[in-house]
Each structure stands twice: as C-alpha cells, then as structure tokens.
Amino acid sequence: MIAGTGCNSYQGLSGDYEHSFQIRGDVEIPQKISTLMGYRIKRVTKDNRNATAIALADVINTAKPRSTSYDLLFVGADGLSSKIKGDDLTGCNLAYTDQYDWELINELHPISSQVKNLREIIVISTNCEDDKNAVGINDQSGYRSTTAGNLFLSGFKEKRIFEGQSQLNEKEVTVYTTHEIIALDDILSYDKEIAVFSRDGSVTFDKPGDDSFFEITETGIDYTAVDKTQVIDVAGIIADPPKFSITDVASDTIHQLEKGNNVMVIELDGLGWQMLETAKEKGRAPYLASLPAQQALSVFPPISPAGLAAMITGTTPDINGIAGRGVMDFNGEDIFEKAQKLGKRVAYIEGDVKMLNTSVEPVLSVNEGAQDSRVFENTQKAIADNNQLIFTHFHSIDDDATTYGPYALENMEQIELVDRMVQQLVKDFNGMVIITADHGLHPTETAGTHGRVCSEDMLVPYIMIKGGQV
C-alpha cells in the first residue's frame, strides 16, 4: 500500500524515529524533525530500494529561512557535510530508512550531496543584508555583516564548559555542556575594547580576554564577556567605541540644571557623525564645524523613537521599553519631569507629530513641511518665554537623507540651512546647549536608511557649548 494516499497510513509513520535532525542557522523557527508525520509523503526509489520520503523544500519552509537567497549545509553523524544552493530544491527528498536513518536523496545533484545519518541542516543566508538577524561588525576594516549560518560555515571550535558536579555514594559526576565557539580573531581585527549590542537594546562594554567568547546558538550568536555577563542575540559589535552615548543627554541636562544653568537640547534627527564630517568637508556646516564635537554612541535599534527615548530617559531601550516603532509609553522619568521637580520652566518642541507620551505635551510644529522652519520659530518663542529647559527636535535632515541619501547634494543643502538655524538659536539662548542626533543613516543604492549596527547609523556627534556667545 502506498503511503499518503486515501486513508491508509504507512506503518513507519506512526511514531518518532530513533534519531532526529535539526534545522537551524538563518531561520526564524529552528526545527527538530523526528518523524515524517505532518508532511506530504512520497515514495522514492534509490539503488533499487524503495523509501518513504518527504520533500526537502517542505521541511525547510517550516523553519522559515530569513533570507530569500540561502545555501543549505547538510551535516551527517560522521561529521561529513555537503552544501547545495537553496534556490531550487526540485528532486531533493528526505527519507528515513532502517539502514541509514535520515538520508538525503537528491535526484538532480551529484551523489556526494546525498548525506546519510543526517543530523543537521544549517541554513546559510547568502545575502546578509536582507537577513534581519544579521550581525553588524565594525572595526578598522570598516563595516561588514555576518549571520549564525555563515559563522557556522566559516568554522568554530567546540568548547566544553563546566556546568556542575554532583556526588552519590562516593561516585562523582561532572557535567559539561558543549558550545560552538568562535574565536574573537575570526570575527574582529581588534581586541582592546568592544561594545556589543543585543537585539533587546542593551549594550555591554568589554575588554575581551581569554574567558570571553562568541558562540553560535540555534538562530544567532551570543557573547559572554570577561566578567561572565551574557549578551543574548548579538545585533552588532563596534570596536573601539566612543566614551559618550546619547543617553548622556539626560544626566548632562539634569546636572546643568542643578548647577543653576539653563539647558537647551537640540536634536538634529539623523545627523550621523560621518554625515556631519562630510558636510564639514564640503563647507555645508560652517557653524557646527566651529564647535568641539565628541563622538557618541546611539542605541540599538538606531531609529528615531528609540533614540529620543534614550536621550530623555538616560537609559537604553531594554530598560526604557522603546525598542521599536509604535510604542508611545516608556519606563522611567523623563528629563522634563525631573526638571519640573527642580522647579524649572520646560518647553519641548516637536515636528508635526507626537513621538512618545512624554510627561509634558510637546509643542507641535503644524504644517511643517520638510524645512524645519516652524520648529525653529517655536524654539525662538520658547527662548523668548524664558524657559529653563528647552528640548527641540529638528527632523529635516533625517527626511532628506532618507529621500536623497545621506551624502546627496539635497541633504547637504538641508544641513546648511539647519546649521544656520542652530547658530541663531545658540546665539539667542542664555545657558548650556547640547547638540546631538538620535542616529545616523547609511546609503542604499538609491537613497538612505538606518536601523543596523554600522558606524554610520550608530555614531553621532555630541556637542556641549555655552549659548549666547556667538
């Protein structure tokens, strides 16, 4: 009787097999497959043997590869492996036989691809840039990205890590777990200080040593720091990170207010460090070029609401809860609430939409268009009204860098306009001024975008100067 037709069931399908295999790497849902049940069954013939099989494509689809282009690495129990392209899996079947347990039968591929005693299928994204789980790596060699699947392919060491010891009747047992470790040298050309960003929004600074390591997990990579701090699901690494962070806005603001100084924070949305450097070189930011700027780290993800929340709360997204778009309520006190507790008059100037549920309502700059001119006018009013803390959020640089590209002429011209507005505001304001950005942008083929751990997105200028002196 042929299995899978009508109501008949094939005897071999009724239960779990002795061995299972795993699908992991660059997938959304790692799978452990121990039965043919739940899949469309077919009969295949190989070397005059009949076998019950399932289509490889069906099995791979259940794991949801993260990228549209991927390779598949098949690993057998004997350690032998073979790799094929994932774009055409016609004729590729998985069978379970008494002789070879899980067996890959690729009718249209060379015989060497037919792995027996299959234990793992590693999905490897071949275009890391369209894999949302890619890990961004930034060091002296610049930016590149990799994934768990690619790291598996490029090689790892197995490391046994002591988990515990127990004793019964004077018999002792020591338990270890095996980890797939990647040496730091295999990822980075730098080993002094690194900032490791987790996808949860936390950042861990570490001076890597013999006890620190990256390891491949089912779908990503984790990092264990020298002090045993664990970074789960690494989003990216920045070697030799700056000492400042946009979270310093909150502490610097409150510190200055406590000292009796008025504070104005000017957030220039999207103005990354590299973008400002380019504008300076092209003579498009004469005023900002005259100011002493420090490099500061943005937060992960480097997007507007996460950056704004980091500045006004002084905490990273894992703590303040703003790690994506669409969430308005954050955890913790913002600088407006803290300033009001110090008895200060506060004004918060936004673009045409509210971004977060802040403790004071923002002054919205309605009918803004793309020029930031209303944000500028509202900020001038806030200065004239003698506010002691002013937070003002300019949006046009992010808008133009997104539309035209971060280094495009149109964006450079916009930076020049904003540069003049900033100069005027600093001149008019009697107090300390902090000028920074939520994130930068990197170019795409046609425009600009942001959101990954690359230095263009993650490094921004941080300027602190005294106003009223221009």
Ligand SMILES: [Zn+2]
């Ligand atoms: Zn932004």
